[in-house]
Amino acid sequence: MTAPRVQLMATCLCDAFFDDVARATVEVLEHLGCEVVFPEDQTCCGQPAFNSGDWPAARAVARHALRVFDGALPVVVPSGSCARMVSHGALLLFEGEGDAAQAGALAGRTWELGDFVVRHLGVSRWPGKLPLKVAFHRSCHSRGTAYADGALTLLRSIDGLEVLEIGEPDQCCGFGGTFSVGFPQISRAIGTLKVEHVLAAAPDVLVSADSSCLMHVGGLAEKTGRPLRTRHLAQVLRDALQSGGAERPEAGA
Amino acid sequence: MSGEPVDAFAAAQAEGRRNAVRLGAKAEYDKRLKTLGRDYADPDSLRRLAGDIKQHTLDHLDVYLERAVAQLESHGAKVHFAADGEAACQAVLEILAARGAKRVVKTKSMATEEVELGAFLERHGVESVETDLGEFVVQLDKDRPSHIVKPIMHRDRREVARTFEGHGLGAYDDTPEVITRRARQHLRRKYLEADVGISGANFVSAESGRLVLVTNEGNSRFCLAATRCHIAVVGIEKLVPRDRDLAVFLNLLARSATGQTLSVYTEFIAGPRAAGQPDGPEEMHVIFLDNGRSEILAGDCREILRCIRCGACLNVCPVYRQASGHAYRGVYSGPVGAVLTPLLAGEHFADYADLPRASSLCGACNEVCPVDIPLPDLLLRLRDRGKRAGVRPAGAAPSMASFARLASRPASWRRALAAGKLLRLVPSFLRPRALRVWEQNHALPSWRGGAFRAWMKTRARPETKTAPP
Numbered sequence: 001m002t003a004p005r006v007q008l009m010a011t012c013l014c015d016a017f018f019d020d021v022a023r024a025t026v027e028v029l030e031h032l033g034c035e036v037v038f039p040e041d042q043t044c045c046g047q048p049a050f051n052s053g054d055w056p057a058a059r060a061v062a063r064h065a066l067r068v069f070d071g072a073l074p075v076v077v078p079s080g081s082c083a084r085m086v087s088h089g090a091l092l093l094f095e096g097e098g099d100a101a102q103a104g105a106l107a108g109r110t111w112e113l114g115d116f117v118v119r120h121l122g123v124s125r126w127p128g129k130l131p132l133k134v135a136f137h138r139s140c141h142s143r144g145t146a147y148a149d150g151a152l153t154l155l156r157s158i159d160g161l162e163v164l165e166i167g168e169p170d171q172c173c174g175f176g177g178t179f180s181v182g183f184p185q186i187s188r189a190i191g192t193l194k195v196e197h198v199l200a201a202a203p204d205v206l207v208s209a210d211s212s213c214l215m216h217v218g219g220l221a222e223k224t225g226r227p228l229r230t231r232h233l234a235q236v237l238r239d240a241l242q243s244g245g246a247e248r249p250e251a252g253a
Numbered sequence: 254m255s256g257e258p259v260d261a262f263a264a265a266q267a268e269g270r271r272n273a274v275r276l277g278a279k280a281e282y283d284k285r286l287k288t289l290g291r292d293y294a295d296p297d298s299l300r301r302l303a304g305d306i307k308q309h310t311l312d313h314l315d316v317y318l319e320r321a322v323a324q325l326e327s328h329g330a331k332v333h334f335a336a337d338g339e340a341a342c343q344a345v346l347e348i349l350a351a352r353g354a355k356r357v358v359k360t361k362s363m364a365t366e367e368v369e370l371g372a373f374l375e376r377h378g379v380e381s382v383e384t385d386l387g388e389f390v391v392q393l394d395k396d397r398p399s400h401i402v403k404p405i406m407h408r409d410r411r412e413v414a415r416t417f418e419g420h421g422l423g424a425y426d427d428t429p430e431v432i433t434r435r436a437r438q439h440l441r442r443k444y445l446e447a448d449v450g451i452s453g454a455n456f457v458s459a460e461s462g463r464l465v466l467v468t469n470e471g472n473s474r475f476c477l478a479a480t481r482c483h484i485a486v487v488g489i490e491k492l493v494p495r496d497r498d499l500a501v502f503l504n505l506l507a508r509s510a511t512g513q514t515l516s517v518y519t520e521f522i523a524g525p526r527a528a529g530q531p532d533g534p535e536e537m538h539v540i541f542l543d544n545g546r547s548e549i550l551a552g553d554c555r556e557i558l559r560c561i562r563c564g565a566c567l568n569v570c571p572v573y574r575q576a577s578g579h580a581y582r583g584v585y586s587g588p589v590g591a592v593l594t595p596l597l598a599g600e601h602f603a604d605y606a607d608l609p610r611a612s613s614l615c616g617a618c619n620e621v622c623p624v625d626i627p628l629p630d631l632l633l634r635l636r637d638r639g640k641r642a643g644v645r646p647a648g649a650a651p652s653m654a655s656f657a658r659l660a661s662r663p664a665s666w667r668r669a670l671a672a673g674k675l676l677r678l679v680p681s682f683l684r685p686r687a688l689r690v691w692e693q694n695h696a697l698p699s700w701r702g703g704a705f706r707a708w709m710k711t712r713a714r715p716e717t718k719t720a721p722p
Binding site: 010012014015016017018019022023026038040041042043044046048049050051052053054055056057058060061063064068089092140141143144168170171172174175176177178179180181182183184185186187188189190191215216218219220222223 | 256257259260261263264271279569571572575576609610611612613614615616617619620630633634636637638639640646648649650651652653654656657658659660661663666670673686687690691693694695696697698699700701702703704705706708709
């Protein structure tokens with residue numbers, strides 16, 4: 001697979017809070033030989049409004065995304081959650097609407113970052129050396145997809161990096177977007193269990209392919225005086241590249 | 254400041270009870286995982302097959318219902334149709350009246366819970382006794398089941414022992430063997446005194462008309478062996494096309510529900526006692542219950558009717574584990590309840606429109622569902638329906654209208670990214686409610702609005718690389 005031009009959907013969360021995750025995504029993709037195009041007019045995939053039940057509002061935002069990411073290039077997203085919004089949620093959102101076909105087309109060429117690297121580019125070994133004990137949070141939007149497998153394949157292939165087992169790995173972190181403020185007590189209780197499972201494994205860092213889960217789990221931990229270092233998958237991959245001696249991985253490796 | 258009812262209920266629960274429900278649900282989930290993983294190389298394909306069979310049945314429900322009715326009638330059963338709960342209860346009452354029956358024993362049945370048959374019969378002077386141990390305790394306590402399969406998941410044995418003591422079933426003793434022995438002694442008498450046995454059905458085969466009852470305590474056998482008339486109240490969605498399809502469902506049901514390979518008792522009942530048969534009720538009635546199901550079938554959440562009431566989605570659900578079943582204010586709880594309760598409420602949909610919001614949409618429910626119901630999609634559709642019905646969430650979740658205006662206008666969006674850091678300067682009590690609630694639980698990450706865009710513009714572009722061969 002020749003490394004292609006790709007459009008980057010940086011996500012609203014990276015736009016507002018996690019600029020380094022978006023930077024790392026660009027650096028990871030460019031390391032693989034991709035040309036990264038960043039459509040300046042992008043905003044959000046529409047998921048906050050979609051999940052809140054305000055589908056007219058969600059359609060307005062998602063329609064904007066359909067226009068911004070028009071064309072035929074693969075769209076790469078450093079978030080399983082946003083990727084699933086585009087590849088699955090939007091299909092529900094536009095059911096019976098005039099732009100259902102465009103939504104379907106965008107769904108078909110939108111990729112979560114790790115999934116894109118492993119399944120689209122065929123790269124399954126990541127270079128560099130990172131002596132790091134990692135707890136991996138399989139974000140919920142990875143259910144029914146190859147996202148978590150892709151991320152874990154890459155992480156485990158990094159020299160020196162160890163992925164630790166955590167308790168109840170399949171359980172949600174309790175974020176759920178606006179659920180975290182609509183149902184703050186349940187959300188906190190679920191998140192606290194996640195924090196406890198992660199801390200029990202004593203990792204150097206908690207890694208996920210979703211900044212939103214990390215913001216929730218890390219934010220809960222910090223608020224309760226149990227700081228937990230968090231790092232997005234893209235940042236770990238970039239860290240590995242910067243660790244020295246990293247050749248570009250062979251496609252198909 | 255009002256909040257979401259399910260959140261408030263969860264927070265008001267005693268910590269001990271919350272932990273008991275969470276650990277109980279987790280234990281059931283773990284058993285499920287172990288059994289399915291041990292017995293099947295690819296449990297997911299079995300779940301999908303079961304979902305397809307159920308969906309096919311629902312898509313042709315008229316055909317299969319007609320077939321089942323013809324079979325049942327040919328075996329001598331009387332078939333009734335009840336448009337709603339009231340009609341189902343009345344039908345039962347009329348059958349009882351015709352026999353002069355004053356005492357009934359009941360097996361565990363969600364359909365009869367749904368139509369509140371027990372309370373209805375008591376109001377009409379009929380003694381109705383629940384014979385499933387959990388349901389028996391619920392009845393003594395005048396409580397409600399909190400779990401589809403384990404009605405008293407929210408109770409511990411000390412509470413059950415106190416209930417028994419309070420109802421004259423012996424001095425306080427919380428030894429499980431003592432509790433079950435006392436229930437058995439009490440219920441044996443009730444079986445023998447009863448005129449009519451009332452059950453539900455887990456499945457009905459259209460091919461043979463066979464009702465399938467799945468139980469673990471043997472109480473349904475006593476109910477049907479000791480009484481001369483059997484009434485089954487059955488949701489119209491319980492049909493499967495053929496007897497052989499039951500192989501798929503029975504294998505999935507017990508494993509999904511309790512981690513058993515098969516329930517202890519699986520009964521097949523095709524009609525009343527036939528000539529030459531030594532025992533069984535002389536009269537059998539099957540009441541097919543609609544109660545909103547036809548309307549659900551015609552709508553965009555029809556997949557919920559595939560449900561076989563295994564409770565797996567409750568057990569895995571992080572929200573159910575925190576909130577427990579009563580938080581859902583209905584007979585059905587957890588993810589399936591969050592979908593089914595508002596749908597079954599019909600014109601009172603708005604009263605339950607908060608339930609579909611009581612989910613992080615994590616999708617674990619879909620992952621364990623033995624009939625592959627896309628529960629998160631249905632929760633989302635119902636959120637949309639609630640919003641369209643004008644229901645306003647009670648919690649702090651922000652309105653999305655202004656967000657959508659911003660996020661569909663790129664210039665405004667970029668200005669907002671630049672201005673977002675100003676929010677920190679706003680005194681805390683003037684900040685949006687959602688932000689205040691967030692900050693009660695979480696540290697807020699630093700605002701970096703627009704930083705990535707600036708970097709993209711100004712960075713030194715890497716040399717154009719040639720793609721690897």
